[in-house]
Amino acid sequence: FAGLSDVSISEDIPVEGEITVPVGSQSPDEDYSTLDEPVRDTIMRDLKAVGKKFVHVMYPKKSSALLRDWDLWGPLVLCVSLALMLQGGSADSKDDGGPQFAEVFVIIWFGAVVITLNSKLLGGTISFFQSLCVLGYCVLPLTVAMLVCRLVLLAGSGTVSFVVRLIVVIAMFGWSTLASTAFLADSQPPNRKALVVYPIFLFYFVISWMILTFTPQ
Amino acid sequence: QGGGSAVIDMENMDDTSGSSFEDMGEMHQRMKEEEEEEEADGEAGAAEEEDGEFLGMKGLRGQLGRQVADQMWQVGKRQASKAFSLYANIDILRPYFDVEPVQVRTRLLESMIPVKMINFPQKIAGELYGPLMLVFTLVAILLHGMKTSDTIIREGTLMGTAIGTCFGYWLGVSSFIYFLAYLCNAQITMVQMLSLLGYGLFGHCITLFVTYNIHFHSLFYIFWLGVGGLSTLRMVAVLVSRTVGHTQRLIMCGTLAALHMLFLLYLHFAYHKVVEGILDTLEGPNMQPFQRVARDIPVVSNAILNTTAKAVALTL
Numbered sequence: 428f429a430g431l432s433d434v435s436i437s438e439d440i441p442v443e444g445e446i447t448v449p450v451g452s453q454s455p456d457e458d459y460s461t462l463d464e465p466v467r468d469t470i471m472r473d474l475k476a477v478g479k480k481f482v483h484v485m486y487p488k489k490s491s492a493l494l495r496d497w498d499l500w501g502p503l504v505l506c507v508s509l510a511l512m513l514q515g516g517s518a519d520s521k522d523d524g525g526p527q528f529a530e531v532f533v534i535i536w537f538g539a540v541v542i543t544l545n546s547k548l549l550g551g552t553i554s555f556f557q558s559l560c561v562l563g564y565c566v567l568p569l570t571v572a573m574l575v576c577r578l579v580l581l582a583g584s585g586t587v588s589f590v591v592r593l594i595v596v597i598a599m600f601g602w603s604t605l606a607s608t609a610f611l612a613d614s615q616p617p618n619r620k621a622l623v624v625y626p627i628f629l630f631y632f633v634i635s636w637m638i639l640t641f642t643p644q
Numbered sequence: 645q646g647g648g649s650a651v652i653d654m655e656n657m658d659d660t661s662g663s664s665f666e667d668m669g670e671m672h673q674r675m676k677e678e679e680e681e682e683e684a685d686g687e688a689g690a691a692e693e694e695d696g697e698f699l700g701m702k703g704l705r706g707q708l709g710r711q712v713a714d715q716m717w718q719v720g721k722r723q724a725s726k727a728f729s730l731y732a733n734i735d736i737l738r739p740y741f742d743v744e745p746v747q748v749r750t751r752l753l754e755s756m757i758p759v760k761m762i763n764f765p766q767k768i769a770g771e772l773y774g775p776l777m778l779v780f781t782l783v784a785i786l787l788h789g790m791k792t793s794d795t796i797i798r799e800g801t802l803m804g805t806a807i808g809t810c811f812g813y814w815l816g817v818s819s820f821i822y823f824l825a826y827l828c829n830a831q832i833t834m835v836q837m838l839s840l841l842g843y844g845l846f847g848h849c850i851t852l853f854v855t856y857n858i859h860f861h862s863l864f865y866i867f868w869l870g871v872g873g874l875s876t877l878r879m880v881a882v883l884v885s886r887t888v889g890h891t892q893r894l895i896m897c898g899t900l901a902a903l904h905m906l907f908l909l910y911l912h913f914a915y916h917k918v919v920e921g922i923l924d925t926l927e928g929p930n931m932q933p934f935q936r937v938a939r940d941i942p943v944v945s946n947a948i949l950n951t952t953a954k955a956v957a958l959t960l
Contacts, residue, residue, distance in 0.1 A: 548741040621745040640791045
C-alpha cells in the first residue's frame with residue numbers, strides 16, 4: 428500500500444500537457460449554418476413545416492409540434508386569402524373594396540393579440556407568439572368554409588344555398604373553436620378554462636358572421 | 645476594478661480629480677468589453693497588464709471617488725432597467741384579471757339587481773375581465789345589427805364604427821363620471837368605475853340581442869325601460885351609497901342615468917332597420933306603413949332633386 432499512497436511528483440520534472448477539451452463532432456455547426464444550402468431546400472423545409480401544422484389543425488390531437496416550433500407563415504397566408512375572398516361583398520362598388528380587406532386583416536390580428544393578452548393575464552403558460560400561431564392556424568377551417576360558400580353562391584343565392592352555407596359555416600366554426608381550445612386550454616389553470624374559451628368563441632363567431640353574411644355583387 | 649470590492653481604502657479620501665460620472669461609466673464599459681475579449685481570445689495576461697497600467701495612470705487618489713461613482717452608475721442602471729421592465733410589463737394588469745368563472749357569473753346576475761341599502765358604501769369589485777368581455781360582446785351584437793339592417797357607413801368601416809362606439813362609450817363615460825366623482829367627492833376609483841359601467845352594459849347586451857332579432861318597437865321600449873332601467877338603477881344605487889350630500893348625489897346619478905339610457909336608445913335607433921309594416925306604434929294600426937329610413941343621404945337628395953326636376957319639367 429505504500430506505493431499506492433505516493434502520488435507526489437518529483438519537482439524536477441515539468442508538468443505539461445493539453446488542457447483543451449476536445450470539442451464534439453462538427454454537427455451543431457452544420458445545423459446552424461443553413462446559409463450555404465440551396466434556396467430550394469430552405470423553402471421546402473419551411474413549406475413542410477407549414478403543411479405539417481395544417482394537418483395538425485385539421486386533426487386536432489394534443490401534440491406539441493404546433494406549439495413548439497411556432498411560425499407565422501401559415502396565419503399570414505390564411506389571413507390574406509380570407510381577406511381577398513371577403514373583398515367586394517359590400518353594397519357599394521368602389522370605395523368599400525379597400526376597407527374590407529384591411530378590416531378583415533385588422534380584426535384577425537387585433538383579435539388574436541387581445542385573446543393572447545387575455546390568456547396571459549389569466550395566468551397562462553403559453554408564450555405570446557405561440558398563441559398567435561395557434562389562433563392563426565385555426566382560421567383554416569373557416570377559410571375552407573369561405574371557399575365552399577363562394578362556390579355555393581356561384582350556383583345560386585336562394586334559401587337552399589343559405590341553409591347549406593349556414594350549416595357549413597356553423598360546422599367549421601365549431602371545428603375552429605374546438606381545435607384552438609384543444610391547444611390553448613391546456614396551458615391554463617383547470618378551473619379557468621371557460622374564461623379563456625369565451626373570447627376565442629367570440630373571435631371565431633365574428634369571423635364566421637362575416638363569412639356568412641358575405642354576398643357577392 | 646472598482647465595482648466589485650467592498651473594501652474602501654481610507655487613505656485615499658482626498659479629492660476625486662479625474663473621475664466623473666461619465667468617465668466612470670466609460671471605464672466600466674471598457675473594462676467589461678476588455679473582460680469579454682479576455683474570455684474569447686484567452687489573452688489574459690495582456691489585458692491584465694493594460695488594466696494595471698490604466699489604473700496606475702489615474703493614481704490611487706481618486707480611487708474612493710471612483711468606487712462611489714461606479715456604484716452610483718450601477719445603481720442607476722439597475723433602477724432604469726427596473727423602471728422599464730415595470731412599465732413595459734403587462735403584469736400590472738394581472739391583478740385585475742384574477743377571477744373565477746363563478747364570480748363572473750355572479751357579478752353578471754348581480755348587475756341587474758339594484759341594492760336596497762344606500763346608506764352604507766357598497767363594495768365594487770375592481771375587475772376588468774368581465775367588463776372587457778361585455779364590451780366585446782356588445783361590439784359583436786352591434787355588428788350583427790348593422791349587417792342585418794344594411795347600414796351603409798360612408799366614412800369608415802362597420803367594424804371600426806362598432807369598436808369605436810362601444811369602447812368610446814365605456815372609456816369616455818367612465819372617465820367623465822370619475823371626473824364628476826372627483827368634483828362631488830364620491831368614494832370611487834377609476835378601475836371601480838370602469839368595472840361598474842362595464843357590468844352595466846350587460847343589460848344593453850341583452851336588450852340589443854333580443855330586439856335586433858325581433859323587430860317590435862313596443863318590445864324594445866319595454867326592454868329599454870325594464871332591463872335598461874334595472875341595470876341603471878343598480879349603478880345609480882351603488883354610486884349613491886358612495887356619495888354624501890343631496891346635490892352631489894343628484895348630479896352624479898342624473899348624469900349617469902341619462903347617459904346610460906340614452907346610449908341604449910341611440911344604439912337601437914342608429915343601427916337598426918325600421919321594417920315597413922311590422923311596426924306596432926302607439927298610434928295604432930290605422931297609420932300608413934312607415935317608409936324605410938334611408939341612411940344614404942345623397943341618394944335621397946338625388947331622388948328629391950330628380951322628382952322636383954321632373955315636376956318642373958312637366959309644368960313647363
